[in-house]
Amino acid sequence: MHDAPAHAVHQHAAPTSFIRKYVFSLDHKVIGKQYYGLALIAVLTGMVLSWLMRLHLGWVNLKIPGLHLLSASGAPGDVMTPEYYLQLMTMHGTIMVFFVLTTAPFAAFGNYFLPIQVGAEDMPFPRFNMMSFWVTFTAFLVLISSFFVGDGPTLAGWTQYAPLSAVGAVAGPGQGMGEVLWASAIAIFCVGQLLGSLNFITTTLDMRTKGMSLWRLPLSAWAWFITSVMGLTAFAVLMPACILLILDHVAGTSFFVASNLVINDQLQPHSGGSTLLWQHLFWFFGHPEVYIAIVPGMGVVSHVLIANMRRPMLSHRVIVYSMGALAVLSYMVYGHHMFVSGMNPFSSLAFSFPTLIITIPSTILVLIWIGSLYGSKLRINTASLFALGFISLFISGGVSGFFLAQPSIDIMLHATYFVVGHFHLVMAVAAIFGIFAGSYFWFPKVTGRMMNETLGKVHFWLTFVGAYCIFMPFHYLGIAGNVRRYQAFVDDYLVGLIPLHRFITVAALITGAVQLIFLYNLIHSGFRGEKAPLNPWQATSLEWSTPSSPPPFDNFGGRHVVVYHDPYQYGIEGATDDYVMQDSPAQIQSVRDEK
Amino acid sequence: MGKILAVTIILIAILSAVPIVMHTWVAPADVSVHGHLIDEQMAETMAEAGIAFLAGQILLGLFIWKFSDVKPGARIKNFPGGAMGLVIGAFLLVGTEVLALGVFGVKAWSEVYFQPPAANAMPIQVQAGQFAFYFRYPGPDGKFGPIHPELINEGTQNLFGLDQDHDPASKDDIVTAEMAIPVNHEVHLLMHTKDLGHSFYVPALRVQQDFVPGLDVTLHFTATKVGKYEIVCTQLCGLGHYNMKAYLDVMSQGDFDSWLKQQAANQ
Numbered sequence: 001m002h003d004a005p006a007h008a009v010h011q012h013a014a015p016t017s018f019i020r021k022y023v024f025s026l027d028h029k030v031i032g033k034q035y036y037g038l039a040l041i042a043v044l045t046g047m048v049l050s051w052l053m054r055l056h057l058g059w060v061n062l063k064i065p066g067l068h069l070l071s072a073s074g075a076p077g078d079v080m081t082p083e084y085y086l087q088l089m090t091m092h093g094t095i096m097v098f099f100v101l102t103t104a105p106f107a108a109f110g111n112y113f114l115p116i117q118v119g120a121e122d123m124p125f126p127r128f129n130m131m132s133f134w135v136t137f138t139a140f141l142v143l144i145s146s147f148f149v150g151d152g153p154t155l156a157g158w159t160q161y162a163p164l165s166a167v168g169a170v171a172g173p174g175q176g177m178g179e180v181l182w183a184s185a186i187a188i189f190c191v192g193q194l195l196g197s198l199n200f201i202t203t204t205l206d207m208r209t210k211g212m213s214l215w216r217l218p219l220s221a222w223a224w225f226i227t228s229v230m231g232l233t234a235f236a237v238l239m240p241a242c243i244l245l246i247l248d249h250v251a252g253t254s255f256f257v258a259s260n261l262v263i264n265d266q267l268q269p270h271s272g273g274s275t276l277l278w279q280h281l282f283w284f285f286g287h288p289e290v291y292i293a294i295v296p297g298m299g300v301v302s303h304v305l306i307a308n309m310r311r312p313m314l315s316h317r318v319i320v321y322s323m324g325a326l327a328v329l330s331y332m333v334y335g336h337h338m339f340v341s342g343m344n345p346f347s348s349l350a351f352s353f354p355t356l357i358i359t360i361p362s363t364i365l366v367l368i369w370i371g372s373l374y375g376s377k378l379r380i381n382t383a384s385l386f387a388l389g390f391i392s393l394f395i396s397g398g399v400s401g402f403f404l405a406q407p408s409i410d411i412m413l414h415a416t417y418f419v420v421g422h423f424h425l426v427m428a429v430a431a432i433f434g435i436f437a438g439s440y441f442w443f444p445k446v447t448g449r450m451m452n453e454t455l456g457k458v459h460f461w462l463t464f465v466g467a468y469c470i471f472m473p474f475h476y477l478g479i480a481g482n483v484r485r486y487q488a489f490v491d492d493y494l495v496g497l498i499p500l501h502r503f504i505t506v507a508a509l510i511t512g513a514v515q516l517i518f519l520y521n522l523i524h525s526g527f528r529g530e531k532a533p534l535n536p537w538q539a540t541s542l543e544w545s546t547p548s549s550p551p552p553f554d555n556f557g558g559r560h561v562v563v564y565h566d567p568y569q570y571g572i573e574g575a576t577d578d579y580v581m582q583d584s585p586a587q588i589q590s591v592r593d594e595k
Numbered sequence: 596m597g598k599i600l601a602v603t604i605i606l607i608a609i610l611s612a613v614p615i616v617m618h619t620w621v622a623p624a625d626v627s628v629h630g631h632l633i634d635e636q637m638a639e640t641m642a643e644a645g646i647a648f649l650a651g652q653i654l655l656g657l658f659i660w661k662f663s664d665v666k667p668g669a670r671i672k673n674f675p676g677g678a679m680g681l682v683i684g685a686f687l688l689v690g691t692e693v694l695a696l697g698v699f700g701v702k703a704w705s706e707v708y709f710q711p712p713a714a715n716a717m718p719i720q721v722q723a724g725q726f727a728f729y730f731r732y733p734g735p736d737g738k739f740g741p742i743h744p745e746l747i748n749e750g751t752q753n754l755f756g757l758d759q760d761h762d763p764a765s766k767d768d769i770v771t772a773e774m775a776i777p778v779n780h781e782v783h784l785l786m787h788t789k790d791l792g793h794s795f796y797v798p799a800l801r802v803q804q805d806f807v808p809g810l811d812v813t814l815h816f817t818a819t820k821v822g823k824y825e826i827v828c829t830q831l832c833g834l835g836h837y838n839m840k841a842y843l844d845v846m847s848q849g850d851f852d853s854w855l856k857q858q859a860a861n862q
Binding site: 081082083086155156157161162163164167171172173257258259260261262263264265267273274275276309310311313314315318340341342345348349352353356357359360363364366367368370371372373374375376377378379380385388391392395396399400402403405406407408409411412414415416457461464465468472476477479480481483484485486487488489490491492493497500570571573 | 703725
């Protein structure tokens with residue numbers, strides 16, 4: 001905890017030129033908004049890709065008007081080719097995992113609110129912070145550019161298993177230049193996230209204002225801190241893996257390609273590489289990535305719920321310890337993606353038990369959330385609806401983990417839609433509900449205006465029911481043995497499942513379209529929304545102590561904030577209101593429960 | 596609106612469970628010796644996960660119902676037992692539940708992977724490649740001839756890269772595009788890929804195993820019912836991945852013997 005250094009950062013005056021203020025800004029708030037904007041563009045792109053995929057899965061020979069404009073060879077006569085389906089699928093997964101689920105909950109919200117929540121004026125390395133965004137943006141452009149080169153983007157799936165990803169154009173469309181662009185984009189993305197993580201960690205450890213001990217950090221700040229530690233270690237593994245993959249393409253190396261492979265009757269010039277090496281490196285990043293996507297959601301949802309329950313969580317520390325346990329365990333469980341990969345079957349058991357154990361901190365989190373609802377004074381608004389929806393989705397997505405943690409059951413469910421349903425619910429839809437909860441909750445602080453609650457609630461209801469209509473049937477498909485990553489279902493035992501796929505497609509189209517309500521609400525309210533009071537939710541943490549909404553350049557208008565209380569002083573008996581701000585010097589009997 | 600959310604959550608939970616309870620969508624019926632262990636493990640997990648799922652959603656719904664509409668002056672109350680009670684509950688209930696599942700699950704896994712194949716198990720080699728499976732039977736000498744990758748050529752139909760002019764063991768090898776096996780006779784599958792990662796998934800047999808480029812992987816199983824079953828690829832291998840399949844024909848011993856003879860004659 002430091003008293004003064006936070007001042008040093010913003011001692012320079014606020015920038016006035018358009019470029020320094022809005023484009024190459026050093027201000028963590030602008031960078032947070034830039035990340036949010038990038039995530040919005042990415043999520044819309046990813047969603048349109050999922051629509052195209054779903055239409056094709058429902059009706060394989062369907063003409064999708066105008067599709068040939070996206071790719072003449074990928075959609076001759078507006079009908080998607082098998083390879084183009086896989087290319088769109090790969091881009092959908094990559095864009096969503098990296099540029100939405102990592103950027104929005106972590107980089108966007110974290111950038112904007114972490115420094116304010118710790119009482120700092122900015123992050124310690126503002127230039128690194130600016131670089132982190134622009135590097136990430138460059139990564140996005142590089143990835144998108146693969147749509148427009150040669151035979152299009154890679155088709156190897158977001159997991160990019162070698163040697164399909166490593167042997168080059170001989171393996172299929174997109175596996176030449178498209179693949180190199182993918183690996184380059186992700187390597188660049190890793191650099192951005194490493195710079196960001198570094199800033200998040202140092203902000204949390206070194207930039208806390210007077211009185212802000214670690215245990216006084218709000219749960220959202222804890223979540224971003226824990227996520228940044230995961231980010232620093234996980235992306236540091238993915239980046240070299242991607243570089244090795246690029247070298248297999250451009251330098252004739254064979255890191256991931258074994259000897260004596262024959263593709264299209266040609267003996268490949270590689271030798272001595274290991275297919276499983278890629279899988280180990282990828283999942284050593286990949287499983288922590290699941291928690292990089294969801295832990296910020298846990299923090300944000302806790303933060304939003306607390307303000308709307310008018311009480312702290314049953315235990316602040318248990319939530320922090322549980323999120324920390326998830327982060328640590330996430331590195332020990334990654335092998336559950338590889339039970340039937342051909343690695344030693346004893347290893348499968350070794351990876352199975354930590355995977356089963358990880359259900360314990362997850363269960364504790366759910367029980368603390370639900371247990372905290374008990375005896376609360378729950379306010380229902382769009383933000384709290386999305387937060388409650390998050391819990392429901394997290395339970396639904398979590399219990400399917402019981403199945404996938406067991407190697408014996410994985411024999412049946414591996415690579416089926418059961419897995420797709422599991423990870424979409426638990427790391428995608430739940431995380432997106434966390435993003436929505438945070439968006440509706442913090443919008444007044446970021447813009448100074450309120451979002452439209454009626455539109456917000458319509459958005460919630462249709463999205464909540466829609467998400468279940470899409471992703472619950474995925475589990476049924478998986479139980480029936482429906483293999484994922486198929487562009488059509490030609491196997492006898494799969495043909496009967498096509499009507500269920502069509503139901504999912506219709507649900508996905510409707511639920512996707514509903515997101516336009518959110519987009520409209522976001523843009524319209526940003527300009528025309530009702531003026532927001534400074535603290536519309538009567539919340540206690542420091543972001544609600546800034547002198548204006550949006551906060552001034554230095555966040556607290558030159559005031560050196562001092563923190564006197566734990567973050568969530570709600571339900572205070574005898575207080576004028578039922579809450580006391582974190583920086584209020586008022587003497588109160590703390591409601592903290594750690595006795 | 597809190598009450599509507601509560602009802603919606605509980606309704607979604609119950610409706611989601613209906614197709615599971617009614618067995619609306621199920622895996623193809625098991626036709627293997629070991630498969631019942633996987634099915635039993637699956638059923639047990641379904642029961643326990645199902646209870647956890649319903650209990651979690653219903654509790655969430657009930658609390659939202661009860662506490663979303665409290666009087667303004669009401670006092671905040673704590674859940675009986677507090678956080679510590681819930682933590683202990685999570686460790687005791689879920690901890691023991693999942694660990695028990697894990698321990699019992701080892702049995703099914705070890706049946707497939709830790710038991711060596713029987714001495715009289717019939718060896719069959721399967722080679723995966725974009726986008727087909729090919730099978731090889733060792734012929735009367737019981738030996739597979741060596742593979743020469745540089746000789747693999749689909750154009751000349753030398754699918755396994757055999758050199759029958761120089762390798763005596765290759766001469767009687769029988770290469771097929773369909774896999775036939777005798778019923779109730781253990782098969783020892785020797786798996787390799789000629790190009791990329793693929794997988795061997797036969798839902799009815801309750802087996803799924805990836806092919807690993809550069810590695811020989813083995814699997815053994817016994818089919819218990821005569822019939823035709825689909826073998827599909829589950830490891831994304833390129834544009835034709837969805838169509839990479841073969842049939843597994845489980846036959847009586849007599850039918851199998853004639854089939855093999857016929858195939859040998861066709862070589």
